[in-house]
Amino acid sequence: MIALGSDHAGDELKQHIKKHFDELGIEYIDLGFYELKRDDDYPVIAKEVAKYVQSGKAEKGMLFCGTGIGMSMCANKFSGIRAVVASDMFSVRHSRLHNNANILCMGARVMARGLAIDLVDLFLNTEFEGGRHAARIAMFEEK
Ligand code: RB5
Numbered sequence: 045m046i047a048l049g050s051d052h053a054g055d056e057l058k059q060h061i062k063k064h065f066d067e068l069g070i071e072y073i074d075l076g077f078y079e080l081k082r083d084d085d086y087p088v089i090a091k092e093v094a095k096y097v098q099s100g101k102a103e104k105g106m107l108f109c110g111t112g113i114g115m116s117m118c119a120n121k122f123s124g125i126r127a128v129v130a131s132d133m134f135s136v137r138h139s140r141l142h143n144n145a146n147i148l149c150m151g152a153r154v155m156a157r158g159l160a161i162d163l164v165d166l167f168l169n170t171e172f173e174g175g176r177h178a179a180r181i182a183m184f185e186e187k
Contacts, residue, residue, distance in 0.1 A: 054108025090118035140170035
């Protein structure tokens with residue numbers, strides 16, 4: 045299960061990714077926003093998706109806003125959440141291999157739709173390497 049969320053700026057990209065998931069039969073839940081305003085508050089949805097992933101109800105999440113930046117900053121406030129904002133293949137791949145990222149944040153105003161699809165697929169299909177990287181991730185939770 046993948047949890048999705050967006051503000052007004054990210055909605056069109058989110059719909060594009062949902063269509064892709066429908067075609068592939070990938071299970072997702074859209075946590076909003078559902079009725080777009082001109083200026084949605086992205087932290088509301090970042091928190092919804094972060095809590096959903098944190099609870100284990102979704103294995104991963106994806107957040108879409110204008111840049112992906114605000115969503116990632118907010119989601120990373122939650123323990124156990126490792127949100128990455130990225131718009132290139134190398135960063136997305138390594139966010140999974142080395143950082144076990146569990147939320148991908150994307151900027152609808154930043155990237156082409158075809159690239160977004162490739163990045164989403166890469167994020168979902170790249171396994172964490174574990175080992176020394178797991179020990180480092182465990183340090184995130186230490187005060
Ligand atoms: C909304 O204009 C924009 O600030 C928001 O979508 C996002 O890019 C924030 O990080």
